[in-house]
Amino acid sequence: MGIPSKDRIRAKLKAGNTLVRILLAHPMHTGRAENESGELIPAEFIQDIRCWRNDREVLTIKCGTATARNPYFSFQLVGGQQGDTIMIRWVDNLGAKGSVETTVK
Amino acid sequence: MIDKLNEQRRVLIKGAISASTLALVATSGLLLPQQLLAHWPTDAFSAEAVEDALLALLGQADIADNTIIQFKVGAPPSYAINGASVPIEIQSDLENIEQLLVLVEKNPFPLVMSLELTPEVKLPFKSMIKIAEDSQVIAVIRAEGKLYKTTRFVEVDIGGCA
Numbered sequence: 001m002g003i004p005s006k007d008r009i010r011a012k013l014k015a016g017n018t019l020v021r022i023l024l025a026h027p028m029h030t031g032r033a034e035n036e037s038g039e040l041i042p043a044e045f046i047q048d049i050r051c052w053r054n055d056r057e058v059l060t061i062k063c064g065t066a067t068a069r070n071p072y073f074s075f076q077l078v079g080g081q082q083g084d085t086i087m088i089r090w091v092d093n094l095g096a097k098g099s100v101e102t103t104v105k
Numbered sequence: 106m107i108d109k110l111n112e113q114r115r116v117l118i119k120g121a122i123s124a125s126t127l128a129l130v131a132t133s134g135l136l137l138p139q140q141l142l143a144h145w146p147t148d149a150f151s152a153e154a155v156e157d158a159l160l161a162l163l164g165q166a167d168i169a170d171n172t173i174i175q176f177k178v179g180a181p182p183s184y185a186i187n188g189a190s191v192p193i194e195i196q197s198d199l200e201n202i203e204q205l206l207v208l209v210e211k212n213p214f215p216l217v218m219s220l221e222l223t224p225e226v227k228l229p230f231k232s233m234i235k236i237a238e239d240s241q242v243i244a245v246i247r248a249e250g251k252l253y254k255t256t257r258f259v260e261v262d263i264g265g266c267a
Binding site: 017030032047048053056057058059060061062063064065066067068069071072073074075076077078079 | 144145146150189190191209212213214216217218219220221222223224225226227228229230231232233234235236
C-alpha cells in the first residue's frame with residue numbers, strides 16, 4: 001500500500017442535523033485468512049468505537065470480525081451547530097487505540 | 106526473648122495474610138487487561154448461529170419480521186460483486202432507538218455489529234460489512250423496549266472470507 005492510511009472524520013450540517021462520516025484505517029484481520037506462505041494471519045479487528053459530541057457520549061459501535069477492512073460509518077446527530085466537536089475513539093482486540101476529532105462545518 | 110519471638114510471629118502472620126490476599130486478587134482476574142478493556146460481548150460475537158447471538162445480546166431470539174425498518178444491502182440492492190465490502194444502509198422512522206444489530210446468517214460468526222444509540226443519534230446509518238456467501242442479512246432494532254427485524258437476501262459473487 002503506497003499511501004500511508006490514517007483515520008478520517010468529516011462532520012457537516014445538513015438540513016439542521018449533523019452528518020458524521022468516519023473512515024478508520026485498520027486491516028480488520030478475521031483470524032481465518034492466510035498470507036502468501038499459507039500461514040494464518042492472527043485476528044486483529046476493531047471491537048469498540050465510541051463517539052462524543054462536545055464531551056457527551058452519543059454512540060457506541062461494537063464490531064465483530066465481519067466489519068469490512070478500513071471500516072466506514074455514517075450517521076446523523078440531531079441538531080448541532082457549527083463549531084461542535086465530534087470525537088471518535090476506537091480500541092481493537094489487541095489493545096491498540098486510536099482517536100480522531102473534528103469540528104462541525 | 107519471648108517478646109521478640111512474639112513480634113516475629115506477628116510479622117510472619119501479617120506477611121502470610123497479605124500474600125494470600127494478593128494471590129486471591131490475581132487469580133480472580135481483576136488485574137487482567139482483557140477484563141478492564143471489554144464490555145465487549147464475547148459470547149454474542151462468537152456465537153455460530155443467529156439465534157444464539159440474539160439470545161446472548163437481547164435475551165430473545167424470536168422476533169417477528171417488520172416493514173418499519175428500511176434496509177438496503179449491496180449496490181445495486183441485494184447484489185454484491187465483492188463480499189469483502191458490501192455497503193449497508195439502515196433507515197427507520199422509529200423514535201428512541203436504543204440498539205441496532207446487523208447479522209449475516211451464513212457468516213462463520215453471524216453478528217457483525219451492535220450499536221448502542223442515544224436519542225441524539227438519527228438514522229440512516231451506513232457502513233460496509235463482509236459477507237461470506239449468498240445469505241440472509243438481518244437488521245434488528247430495539248426501540249422503547251420493543252424489537253423489530255428486517256431481513257434481506259443478498260447474492261455475493263466473490264465470498265468475503267468473513
